Amino acid sequence: MQFLEQVSKEIGKCLHEFKVIVVKSTVPVGTSDKVKQWIKESCSQADDFAVVSNPEFLREGSALYDALQPDRIVIGSDCRQAITILNKLYEQACCPILITSSSSAELIKYASNSFLALKISFVNELAKLCDHLEIDIQGVAEGMGLDHRIGEHFLQAGIGYGGSCFPKDVDALLHTSKKHGVDLTILEKVVEVNKTQPLYMIEKIRNMLGSLKEKKVGILGLAFKPHTDDLRESPSLKILQVLDEEKAIVQVHDPVATLPSSTFSSHITQCETPYLAATDADAILICTDWPEYRQLDWKKINKLLKHPYLFDGRNMLDAHMLSQLGFLYEGVGKKSGVHSSTLL
Structure with missing residues (x-):
C-alpha cells in the first residue's frame, strides 16, 4: 500500500x-x-x-x-x-x-481467488475420504465437474495450493472480514486444510518407510505449479522442511526452480536430472506436475530406486501403468489397485 x-x-x-x-x-x-x-x-x-x-x-x-x-x-x-x-x-x-463500483470490483478479485482455493481444499478433503473408502478421487472429481454448476477446473487433488495469489488473497479477504466483524468460517477451514495437506503426504511416506531418519527421498518439483520458477508458498517447501527436521536425506530436482537459501541444509541437495534425484532413494515424491515428468523413463527410475515407493503428490501419473512396472504407487485419494472411471 x-x-x-x-x-x-x-x-x-x-x-x-x-x-x-x-x-x-x-x-x-x-x-x-x-x-x-x-x-x-x-x-x-x-x-x-x-x-x-x-x-x-x-x-x-x-x-x-x-x-x-x-x-x-x-x-x-x-x-x-x-x-x-x-x-x-x-x-x-x-x-x-x-x-x-470500484469496491465491488476489488472484492470480485478476492472472492474469485478465494472460491478457487475453496474448491482445491474441498477436493483435497474428499481425497482423504477416498483413501479410506478405496475410491479413486479422480473419477469422483470428474463426475462432479461434469455438472456445469460446479465445473471441472480446480478439482485436482494434491498437496495443496501455493503461489503469490491464493494464499495472500485468501488471507486478505479473511483480514477484511474480521476488520468488519464478520466471520468467514468456511474460508478459515480452507486455509487450515491447505496448511495440513503437505503433511498428509508426509504421513503416507512414514506409513511406508517408518522413521524418516537417514531415509533417502527423491523430490521431483519445487515450484508451486509447472511453467514457473515461483516458490512462494510452494507446498514442496513445507515438505522439505519436515523431511529436514526428521533428518531424511533429500535429493531434489526441478526443471527451472532452484532451492532457496532458506532451505540450505547438509541433508538437502539439488540434482541436475530427475534420474539423479531418484538414485538410491528409498522413495520418490512428485511435488510439481511438470509435463516432462510424465515423459520420464519410469522403468529406468524403478531400477535406480532402492525401494519402488512412488508418491504422486499431484496425481499426474498412470497408477496402473506404474504398478505394472513394479512401483508401489500412492497418490492423494488414488492408489494403484483402485479402479478409475472411464468416460464413454
Whole structure:
C-alpha cells in the first residue's frame, strides 16, 4: 500500500488534463477511494481525473493467453467518462464486460481467488475420504465437474495450493472480514486444510518407510505449479522442511526452480536430472506436475530406486501403468489397485 500511495502522489503532481488512472493490482476493498484521495492531496486540478478498478485475472504461466482471451472484464467506477474510455479500450474483447463500483470490483478479485482455493481444499478433503473408502478421487472429481454448476477446473487433488495469489488473497479477504466483524468460517477451514495437506503426504511416506531418519527421498518439483520458477508458498517447501527436521536425506530436482537459501541444509541437495534425484532413494515424491515428468523413463527410475515407493503428490501419473512396472504407487485419494472411471 505504501508503494500505491507513493505512485498516486507522483501521478497527482503530473496531472494537467483529464486522465483515467486504472488500478490493476489486487488490492484491499476501498483502495481505489484511497488512491483518489492520495492523488487529490498532490494535484492542483483535484477533479480532473478518475480512478478505475480493473482487476486482472491472469494465471501465472499463461498470462499472455489470459490477457488476449479473458473470461470476463470487470470495470469498477462511478465515472461515466472513465467507463466509456475503458469500454473503448476493450472493444475487441469477446467476453462479458461487467460495470460495477470500484469496491465491488476489488472484492470480485478476492472472492474469485478465494472460491478457487475453496474448491482445491474441498477436493483435497474428499481425497482423504477416498483413501479410506478405496475410491479413486479422480473419477469422483470428474463426475462432479461434469455438472456445469460446479465445473471441472480446480478439482485436482494434491498437496495443496501455493503461489503469490491464493494464499495472500485468501488471507486478505479473511483480514477484511474480521476488520468488519464478520466471520468467514468456511474460508478459515480452507486455509487450515491447505496448511495440513503437505503433511498428509508426509504421513503416507512414514506409513511406508517408518522413521524418516537417514531415509533417502527423491523430490521431483519445487515450484508451486509447472511453467514457473515461483516458490512462494510452494507446498514442496513445507515438505522439505519436515523431511529436514526428521533428518531424511533429500535429493531434489526441478526443471527451472532452484532451492532457496532458506532451505540450505547438509541433508538437502539439488540434482541436475530427475534420474539423479531418484538414485538410491528409498522413495520418490512428485511435488510439481511438470509435463516432462510424465515423459520420464519410469522403468529406468524403478531400477535406480532402492525401494519402488512412488508418491504422486499431484496425481499426474498412470497408477496402473506404474504398478505394472513394479512401483508401489500412492497418490492423494488414488492408489494403484483402485479402479478409475472411464468416460464413454
